[in-house]
Amino acid sequence: MGGESIAGGKLKATDTNYWQSPNEGATNEFGFSAIAAPIRGNYGAFTKLPFPKSLCYFWQSGYPNDGSVYYSMIGNSSTRFMFDEKGLKTCGFSVRCVRNALISPPTIRTAVTTFNQTTVISGGNVLHEGDAPVIARGVCWGTNWNPTVADNKTIDGSGPGSFTSNIVGLTANTVYYFRAYATNIHGTTYGDQVASTYPSIFIGGSYQGGIIGYIFKIGDPGYIAGETHGLIVASTYYAGSAEWGCSGASVGVTQPEIGTGLQNTKKIIATCGNKDIAARYCTDLKIDGYSDWFLPSEGEINAIYWNREKAGWGYDFYCWSSSQKDNSNALQFQSNHYTSMPKNSKTGVLAIRYF
Numbered sequence: 001m002g003g004e005s006i007a008g009g010k011l012k013a014t015d016t017n018y019w020q021s022p023n024e025g026a027t028n029e030f031g032f033s034a035i036a037a038p039i040r041g042n043y044g045a046f047t048k049l050p051f052p053k054s055l056c057y058f059w060q061s062g063y064p065n066d067g068s069v070y071y072s073m074i075g076n077s078s079t080r081f082m083f084d085e086k087g088l089k090t091c092g093f094s095v096r097c098v099r100n101a102l103i104s105p106p107t108i109r110t111a112v113t114t115f116n117q118t119t120v121i122s123g124g125n126v127l128h129e130g131d132a133p134v135i136a137r138g139v140c141w142g143t144n145w146n147p148t149v150a151d152n153k154t155i156d157g158s159g160p161g162s163f164t165s166n167i168v169g170l171t172a173n174t175v176y177y178f179r180a181y182a183t184n185i186h187g188t189t190y191g192d193q194v195a196s197t198y199p200s201i202f203i204g205g206s207y208q209g210g211i212i213g214y215i216f217k218i219g220d221p222g223y224i225a226g227e228t229h230g231l232i233v234a235s236t237y238y239a240g241s242a243e244w245g246c247s248g249a250s251v252g253v254t255q256p257e258i259g260t261g262l263q264n265t266k267k268i269i270a271t272c273g274n275k276d277i278a279a280r281y282c283t284d285l286k287i288d289g290y291s292d293w294f295l296p297s298e299g300e301i302n303a304i305y306w307n308r309e310k311a312g313w314g315y316d317f318y319c320w321s322s323s324q325k326d327n328s329n330a331l332q333f334q335s336n337h338y339t340s341m342p343k344n345s346k347t348g349v350l351a352i353r354y355f
Helices: 006-009 259-272 276-283 296-304
Strands: 055-059 069-075 083-085 117-124 138-140 161-168 174-184 187-190 193-198 210-215 230-234 240-242 318-324 331-333 337-344 348-349 352-354
Touching: 006 069, 117 138, 117 174, 138 161, 161 240, 210 296, 210 352, 230 296, 240 276, 259 276, 259 318, 276 348, 296 318, 296 331
Parallel strands: 318 348
Antiparallel strands: 055 069, 069 083, 117 161, 138 174, 174 187, 174 193, 210 230, 230 352, 240 348, 318 331, 331 337
């Protein structure tokens, strides 16, 4: 309740009919509703008549070994709660009967379900409010075990039932601990703890000069068990301004699979000296110190395209692939299919790099 110096105010009724002014600091925060009352002295007389409504004495259940009994006292002019005061057993003080009141711990149902660049979605479920209404609920988190509401927390309404919490401001590659909580006038209880590492590498996340468009899977060239690698799409998109390469000049055999775009790009550059071509736009690109960009193969564009919603891209985009059709034509990606286009046509350029 915050300590002896302020607990009295949290226990006092706020109604001025029961306390003489100023009723200092009265909030009745815990629903105890203490009211001023007279006392009966050791010899049977009421010592506080006429009653000024300034004090309230309560018997405690404990007692020392000197024949006296402990009591507590609250006054109108202070927020202090005086306890373990000693009185004679023959005195008459007020009595308040209490019992334990518990709130059932909430359980986390959606613990940590979704990551994006800025947010973790968590939540919980207050199964039972206990003996008093839940006045606050949410999720608390931190980098140490068993976080509490004194750490970081969301506030997601009140009462029983399920709720969702949006958590922001986390640091990448850091292990966080999450617990749902619920608070009523008796205190705060917590659900099970869930631990999770907030990632820096996920589809749609900003990373090394661009946006992660694809993460390699088992069977992909470049996949290494226990490590995370994939394709990064440049943060700049060169729209409708570049030719594929030199018309009439074959670059040799290009490959369509994931992992072949870089080699295809090198073949295009080696065969065509023109400055303003898609492949050279990629190899000349520098973003955040990264300069190993290239024109993607068909397989690499396909992989990125199917992740477009996670990465926040629209449905339609047009770009060159690094695949040659014949001496005069190359393959252009159009939304969800490829079209053979003259190499000296102009269309968008999607630069990518491996990580």
